[in-house]
Amino acid sequence: MQDHESYLREATELALANVAEGGRPYGAVIVREGEVVARAANRIHATNDPSDHAEMVAIRAASQRLGRPKLDDCIVYASGRPCPMCHAAMRLAGVKQGYFAFTAEEAEAEGLLSAGIYAELCRPLEEQPMQVRHQPLADQPSPYRAWAERKGG
Secondary structure (H helix, E strand, O other), X not given: OOOHHHHHHHHHHHHHXXXXXXXXXXXXXXXXXXXXXXXXEOOHHHHOOOOOOHHHHHHHHHXXXXXXXXXXOEEEEEEEOOOHHHHHHHHHOOOOEEEEEEOHHHHHHOOOOXXXXXXXXXXXXXXXXXXXXXXXXXXXXXXXXXXXXXXXO
């Protein structure tokens, strides 16, 4: 049985330590079969990489440590609710369980952009503030078809 509370506390301690170092208040811990395989804090302040969220950094570290992209036997513990990018990365990695200690609404109340983006991303593309449009290319080979053929499909 997993000790969810202790792993959430560890993720939160990472977040608090990161704040003390000038970073954002997010930490993540990834656990497999009761063993911590990765822990990370948000690194945006250090790298200027907007994708260096705690969960993303931890997913990269866990995948490297385990030598595989699939983390379907792992649990992600995050100090705050994973943003849509991190949530999607968790899904793409096959993570089946995740826990967080603080809500997006709590983050937003402290001046962090969080809760509104979830609602925005649920809207159809044409109703979202960032323009993302489908623009088909005539006579362009499909990279998806090339991938399927290479895989034997």
